[in-house]
Amino acid sequence: MLLRHSFSRFSSPSWISRAPSAMPLRAKVTNPAFRTAMMSTDIPKELPGDEADDVLFNSIYGLRSVELNRPKKLNSLNGSMARKIFPRLKEWEKSHLANMILISGAGSKALCAGGDVAALALQNEQGPEGQKASTDFFGLEYRLDHTIATYPKPVISFMDGITMGGGVGLSMHAPFRIATERTLFAMPETTIGFFPDVGGSFFLPRLDGETGTYLALTSERLKGVQALYAGIATHYLHSSALSGMVQRLSELTFPDHMALPERLEIVNKTMAEFSVGLPPLDEEPMLMAGSLRTAIDRCFAFDTVEKIFEALEKETEHKEWAQKTLETLSSRSPTSLKVTLRQMRLGKKWSISETFQREHEISANFMRHPDFVEGVKARLMSKPPRQAEWKPATLAEVTDETVESFFKIPEGESRLPLLSEGDYNAYPHAHFALPSEAEIEEVARQGHSSRRPVIEAFLEKYSHRDGVRRKVVEVLARRTTTESGEGLKWI
Incomplete structure (x- = not known):
């Protein structure tokens, strides 16, 4: 699975003429067990047996590109690919000629459909040694994701096509995440007896709200512009515009003294030149919006999976959606559901570094759990796919003690060493996405007489960026009232 690659040459991506991350402030680690900085200077390198040309690298003026090149496997990420990418990122980090990094996938079907979990499942069946090897792969993957999340130069990811699992890890932590009409986003891990990792x-x-919990537990898919509305993508462009945009970005030059935030703003404005607008709402309405969004928040706000099930059973306004969601959750690994919900509640307080170190521990536990092998075999290796036989089979059999064991730090075990000291508790580049609901609430509560001043304030702040008006209008319609004589009220 996992051969030879020449680091001395650049290969041309299949899209040629088709191209960050902020260096964040240090933040205090919230968990005492992670106070000791775990950093490694050992950059992973290729191993004998690694595949040739499963990643292609290219240089176009100031732009450096990483193209995942396993199109027949939907560019699924494996150790061979990660080991090729690490040295290039570190090389470009030091180069004055490299202005920005682009991450993309070969072909038109996928950026990356996830990690090569079929190979990991077969490896796990070999016993403890195989399970440790699988855990080591996740460590390699998470170190790569953290490197992207804390990279000192602009990073752009093309979420063009299927972007799931490991593909999300390579894209979600970049300042610029471009969705297209071909984007298909999901975190499908509970389907295979795992948890939504890669950050x-x-x-x-x-x-x-609870949209993240909903996406994590159900593996709901977001297509095209829905990824922008949900806050997964920062921009939406038609795939036909990508080639021209890359060429234009490659021509950008930055003075040596220019700080990263200024560079990011220039990249952002340049990308905006290639927008052709969003699909009309009557053709592609916002899905997680209106009363359905309210139902998602209402049903997924609980801290136990059992109570989420109860809320869905009692849901009256969106009965069909609730029934479909119940059926979906009932097919998932009970252990995965409970660990994932706990992960969603704890992760709010984890820094980006602690996140990947914690997830490394959780993944190790799942590699030792029977549901991962069973889930991968049932859903991905069986023809046709079958319903997995989970162990334990019911929610009631998954005790609180079992769930907590996934989050315990084993005595004397070393933390996953990361390749960057960068850390933060909130994305320093979050403002390149659409405004958050919390941000809209803050402005809406400032005593306005109507919704119009709030909308105008965000249009000005975000330079009339695509989707801003739609997002603000939807949130205000759902969360505010304009009662006579009382002005705008948040509800």
């Missing part, structure tokens, strides 16, 4: 502990709980 899901960090970004999912920070999405609006």
Whole structure:
């Protein structure tokens, strides 16, 4: 699975003419067990047996590109690919000629459909040694994700096509995440007896309301512009515009003294030149909006999976949705559901570094759990796919003690060493996405007579960016009233 690659040459991506992350402030780690900085200077390198050309690298003026090149496997990420990417990112980090990084996938079907979990499942069946090897792969993957999340130069990710699991880890932590009409986003881990990793502990709980919890537990898919509305993507462009935009970005130059935030703003304005607008709402309405969004928040606000089930059973306004959601959750691994919900509640307080170190421990526990192998075999390796036989089979059999064991730090075990000291508790580049509901609430509560001043304030702040008006209007319609004589009230 996991051969040879020449680091001395650049290969041309299949899209040629088709191209961050902020260096964040240090933040205090919230958990005492993680106070000791775990950093490694050992950059992963290729191993004998690694595949050739499963990642292609290219240089276009100041732009450096990373193209995942396993299109027949939907660019699924494996150790061979990660080991090739690390040295390049570190090389470009030091280069004055490299202005920005682009991450994309070969072909038109996927950025990356996830990690190569079929190979991991087969590896796990070999016993403790195989399970440790699988855990080591996740450590490699998480270190790569953290490197992208704390990269000192602009990073752009093309979420063009399927972007799931490991593909989300390579994109979600970049300042610029471009969705297209072909984007298909999901975190499908509970389907295979796992948990939404690759930093899901960090970004999912920070999405609006309970949408992150909903996406984590149900593996609901977001298509095209829905990824922008949900806060997953920062921009929406038609796939036909990507080639021209890359060429334009490659021509940008930055003075050596220019700070990263200024560079990011220039990249952001440049990308805006290639927008052709969003699909009309009558053709592609916002899905997690209106009364359905209220139902999501209402049903997924609880701290136990059992209570979420009860809320869905009592849901009257959206009965069909609630029934479908119940059926979906009932097919998932009970252990995965309970661990994932606990992860969503704890992850709100984890820094980006602690997130990946914690997830490494959780993944190790899942590699030792029978549900991962069973889930992968049932859903991905069986023809046709079958319903997995989970152990334990019911929610009642998954005790609180079992769930908590996934989050305990084993005595004497070393933390996952990261390659960057960068850390933060909130994305320093969050403002490149649409405004959050919390941000809209703050402005709406400032004593306005109507909704119009709030809308105008955000349009001005976000330079009339695509989707801002739609997002603000939807939130205000759902969360505010304009009662006569009392002005705008948040409800």
